[in-house]
Amino acid sequence: MKLHAAAFSERGAALALKIALAFGGTAWAPDKYAEKGVLPFGASLADWTGARFADSDAVVFVSSCGIAVRAAAPHLKGKCEDPAVVVCDELGRNVISLLSGHIGGANDLAVRVAEITGGRPVITTATDVNGITPPDSWAVKNGCAIENLPAAKQVAAELLSGHRVGVAVTDELMPAPYPITLWLRPKNLTVGVGCKRGTDPEVLKECFLDFMKESGYSPLSVSVLASIDAKKDEPAIIRLAASYKIPFETFSASELMALPGSFTPSSAAAAAVGVDNVCERAALAASRGGYMVRLKTKYSGVTFALARKRSI
Numbered sequence: 001m002k003l004h005a006a007a008f009s010e011r012g013a014a015l016a017l018k019i020a021l022a023f024g025g026t027a028w029a030p031d032k033y034a035e036k037g038v039l040p041f042g043a044s045l046a047d048w049t050g051a052r053f054a055d056s057d058a059v060v061f062v063s064s065c066g067i068a069v070r071a072a073a074p075h076l077k078g079k080c081e082d083p084a085v086v087v088c089d090e091l092g093r094n095v096i097s098l099l100s101g102h103i104g105g106a107n108d109l110a111v112r113v114a115e116i117t118g119g120r121p122v123i124t125t126a127t128d129v130n131g132i133t134p135p136d137s138w139a140v141k142n143g144c145a146i147e148n149l150p151a152a153k154q155v156a157a158e159l160l161s162g163h164r165v166g167v168a169v170t171d172e173l174m175p176a177p178y179p180i181t182l183w184l185r186p187k188n189l190t191v192g193v194g195c196k197r198g199t200d201p202e203v204l205k206e207c208f209l210d211f212m213k214e215s216g217y218s219p220l221s222v223s224v225l226a227s228i229d230a231k232k233d234e235p236a237i238i239r240l241a242a243s244y245k246i247p248f249e250t251f252s253a254s255e256l257m258a259l260p261g262s263f264t265p266s267s268a269a270a271a272a273v274g275v276d277n278v279c280e281r282a283a284l285a286a287s288r289g290g291y292m293v294r295l296k297t298k299y300s301g302v303t304f305a306l307a308r309k310r311s312i
Contacts, residue, residue, distance in 0.1 A: 005020040013062075022116050027039065058083050088113060187222070189293070192283030253275045
């Protein structure tokens with residue numbers, strides 16, 4: 001977790017440093033309190049907060065809620081994008097989960113910070129205070145992507161009313177089994193990709209979406225895009241991975257050729273990069289002991305293959 005803690009007093013700076021060190025993070029304060037490991041804000045608080053929202057998993061304000069709210073407000077994008085935001089008074093007595101309690105993990109972070117400060121975590125989300133496991137929290141803890149976030153709110157509301165609900169946890173594309181279905185997509189698929197140098201990023205994305213649809217699996221279940229080292233700087237693949245916020249892994253020709261199994265041979269690939277099949281071998285390599293789900297599928301200048309991990 002990449003965590004930053006901000007404080008605005010001498011006592012607060014000491015506590016911010018203690019919290020930051022516990023998470024391997026960084027503590028910040030105004031210049032006059034920035035010493036002994038605490039860094040100065042440098043820019044305005046607004047600029048500092050904007051930078052931290054862009055590069056952090058969590059921000060802890062050792063301050064009043066008012067300071068934290070005013071600092072964060074201009075930079076809020078949504079619960080799927082904002083970092084966890086926690087507010088702690090300078091004595092550490094109250095540790096408040098302020099933003100991104102479930103998906104961002106602020107509720108859990110508040111509990112952990114309170115253990116450090118000896119204070120009490122303050123959690124206000126309805127499902128938590130009623131002892132109900134919120135579906136979006138469960139998704140994050142179990143490595144699933146949420147396909148339809150509005151349904152998560154509806155499901156949570158039904159749970160709070162004591163009603164039974166339907167949640168589908170699957171990587172497969174299928175008709176909705178319930179009147180309101182929350183789709184949670186386990187991140188258990190790996191996609192191997194090969195393409196001509198300079199492939200248009202939009203073309204590659206269109207091919208990818210078609211490949212996943214025809215395969216019958218959700219693109220949100222893809223945990224890794226994989227290829228050969230020769231493609232590590234291919235802009236189209238890099239952009240595709242970034243659009244789904246997943247890693248792009250590459251393997252050497254010798255690593256790919258060392259994989260046991262039967263693969264669809266390609267004399268052109270062998271001549272170009274020294275591997276008889278890039279996409280199938282890369283998908284299998286990224287699965288770390290998994291198995292093939294769909295063999296090489298060819299598009300114009302593009303190939304894809306799909307593998308599944310044995311566990312997530």
